Amino acid sequence: MQRIGFPTFTTPLIGRDADVAALVTRLRQSPTRFTTLLGPSGTGKTRLSIQIADRLHAEFRDGVAFISLATLDDPDLVIPTIARTFGLAERGSLVYEEALVQFLRERQYLIVLDNMEQVIEAAPHVIGLLSQTEQVRVLVTSQQAANDPQEEVIPIPPLAIPLGGGSVQIETISMSPAVALFLDRIRRVRPEFMLDHNNALHIVEICRRLRGLPLAIELVAAHSDKLRPADLLLLLRNYLPAEQNVGAAPAPEQVLHPVLDWCISYSIPAIRWLLPRLGVFQGEWTLNQVQLLANEAPNTIDIAKTLQAMVAKGLLLSNAASEEPTYSMLDTIRQYAARQLKRNAQLDHACHELHAKAFQQLAIDIDTGIRQGQGMVWSKRLNQAMPNIRSALQWLYQQQRYSEIARLISSMVLPLFQQGYIREGLSWIARIGAQAASFEPEIQLHFGYANGLLSYAISDYPSALQAYDAALTHAKTLGDLDYQARLLNNQGMIYAEQTNYAAARQAYEAALTIRQQQSNVWGEAIILNNLGSVTQFQAEHQAAREYFQASLAIYQQMGDQMSQAVSFQNIASTHLNMHEYAEAEHLYRESIAIHRQNEESPPLIMALYGLGLALLRQNADERRESGEVLHQAVTMAARLNVQRSLAIAFEGFAEWLATPNPEHAAYLVGGAASLRNACDVGYSAVSWRDITSLREQLDHSLGQAERQAAEATGEALSQAELLLLVSQA
Template structure:
């Protein structure tokens, strides 16, 4: 949280120190699937050829949920890695419902951060303009309103190619759509109503997928003359949809194909038709998942419904808190939860991947999650699950808040990033239901995370929405939310707005006798007013802030105040006191292990030294700043 003026001279030799550092690589690697892709050879070859044509900057894969759009897109992108020397990035959009969050998601995958008063769209355009890159936008159907932003990005970046997956076209200029069809089915002889031959059956893509997944579920499974007809009929009745076939094949461990077919035959009205007022794309998938759901035990069904309340995945710890309930699970409960989740993984209703801390992270495919949410909404547990989810989010955010200013800053910021979809979902629910107090608590606890990760505009909007909820809330939380919103507005370069929010925070903190609240209000006012050129007024506010922050005893924020105000005192000619304050601030950052704070303040001091003509001193600060910011 810096108050220094950036160096703008492009010929400044010291900028070489900063520019020599390699730009952070994309943070959106292609996902790794643990099962092989079956079939799709012709589609892969055709899409590869299309994407290499300059007249096809946007290719959208269209198809129903569960047809395999993501798997196909990732496989195609893998084959094109060498053809896009500036990188291939994967941007998952399944957990996003707000179209305004699409560009921040793309920026996050590319390592582009929001900063200053330059729009994120402009920063993305500048980053991608001269790069030959392929960006995969996955699950675009629920954010179609963001399609114009994609068009603008393509227009500004002539070497950019986008491969999107969606259930509907983006409908923008230059888009090439390709339908992702179900897997090929075996041929049938009209006379017998049976598969034409065992050889034809083995070569059909849908059957190949069933056999591969069934063999994974039961190692001795093989396609034989005895089960040929049943396997072929299962694939045919599931319309060749990959997810439906995988769900069916997973049951081979307990039901042979003829028994599977018998169960499927009893569910035929649901699996092949469905109500006419249900969208066509959902009829078969919902029914296929419903059939798999019906095969679960009652305990498994209950756990599945509750886990569907998560957005963007969950950890084992989160599942214990939300799906099982209770702050202190009884002895053995963790093993029971793990076994229950493992059972759902085995039955292809959950999948897992490695989380940022190496712990497994469990996810539901979006079509499966939507089904689970419908079942949850119809159950008696819906409100309980939402409340537990909100409490878990609040506990996580408040646990992370002090850690974000200490030595475990990176680990906690990455953990919150992994849970961002969950945090958004519960914050939205709290605001929509008018729960003013917990909404403010959660938003206020998250603002430092939003600052550190570059979610500046989004974070400010959440705080503003939480502040607008009518109802009683602790004054300290309201002041904290005003402070956070002001800091995020300041970081975006909206200094008048930051000042306005700071004044509101000061008035409320003064009225309620909140020492720390008043100190934080004075801090954001100091930053905002300083950037508007009112230096004397800013320094007076900064000095008052230092007194209040010392009295409040909050050392992490005292470190920021001392370093920022100290730098301004040096510039104003009060070098002895300014040097003492900056030295104390840096010492506090070192003691507390705040690498971001230390790196930023060293950078600020480098600017001060440079503007004073102390080039060697500035260079030393820049180099040390880069060391800490890169750790």
């Protein structure tokens, strides 16, 4: 059972035991699968949702997932954000909604969507997703209900507070949830603090003025390290009037904003100086990014120490577990800081300017890191930085600085492509496309390349080729050989997808000539590999092997282990296609040994698939190992949700299954065809030869009409049903 994305807190949840128990019982009994915990800022909905998820974790076979929506302001980003949490991507015609349905249909998850109020319009899409699953539940925290018939709304009140005035009963007062929270938090800054007859009524009155809001109580307690409750109450009276209707849920400006005003007024000057400037950030950010933003800080301010002080006071959250420690704000505090920043128009503009520059540079660094082979580290940084990158893009758009948006999108197009922010990138390209003709030629070149790559990712080949053609004209005008090679290579990939292999080879060969002129061995190796693939698609296996071997020699010279692994399996595939099964087996095993040193990946799936076929075709009587290896390929493809590889793996397992159970083998062939169609994956000459041979074998066992009927049945089976066939075999 997985536990995905849950934040950690250094303090316990106080005063909500009864609420958690009641909510867990209600969720267990309720037939509704979309539940909203409704309440204003500061009521502790997030902590409640996490506690509920922890209690229910064992009851969901596949696990629980926590997804914060606090940094989103576009409802269209909600489904992609959920999908990326599960490692899903959209490729070809498979959009995020379809990928999510396929992934969740047979799974059992509890998904927590936190802070949904600003994207509440996405609720019908989430509910629609649930309608296509049977065992998935969604728990939402929000300040606004979706008002959907399929939504169950549970109001979350503030913490209960004892009545003020009258006689002091210490035991009764200390058991009050609001007072218990205050005592726990104040003892974290003043361990010696004791509740007694002298301070009890003052604490009750403080909690009443704070309306029982957990966040307000925590902030006031954290700032009370040197104040007696009586003095604290005296100061708070200047900010918060006595409130009779304690049980009602207040708006943030009624309690939380005055409390923050008091906290800031009582804070050290460095905090008062820094807090508004932090309002420019979204999501998580690092010390270095704050220092770039605060480069004009007075000499008396130590940024690192000030951030630590803000964490201690509850104004910031710190994540020290990440490779580079990051900071974030609760959304209520971030909104307050942003409002403070906007009061000074000049400072607001200066901070956004510095923020945009900082994340423009980070986007370039991320792209460079990924191109240098450090994909895992820098991809994580991209996902972490995306809320701030979106914010920078939005601010640049408001300033009508369209060429800077084009530069930013272009500088990070490969990370966007690899991490699945494809339609989001295309959306920005469409928004500024009308201004593209006014950009500098270099920006037009990069912008066209970005447009082409992202269009290619969703199989919009006409748009991709049009964008690449325009960009190639700019590259030739500028004499930019690097981009000429990139563009020609990418055009070759599109032609290969369209099975126009002659055009693909022509484009690849032109790109290879440029890379050789540049002495760019890395680029040369990539294109040699692509030439090998397209040549193999044309069933010229010996020529393909020579290209793959030339590519392998470069990777060996460079010491690139993972690329060597891919080259080994590519060379192995040529042996497989030429019926040289022992040679194929040897190279596939070499490839798999390297792949297994790293995480599971699509290349490893295909290496397992190839090894399984090499073993099966080498000696059909020795079926045990080939079946185990092909089964691994299928289950890994399903686990990683790589639909393209899963279709091919199903076909490989069908070949293994054809002798003992031809009907089930035909089911798998039909299911694989359905998957290929959904992913826009056609058959190469080699794969079509293999599937035709398999069908002939099945026709011999079943009869052509029966085989076709079984394939039709397989096309209608769900992915889970197809996987069950494999596991039962």
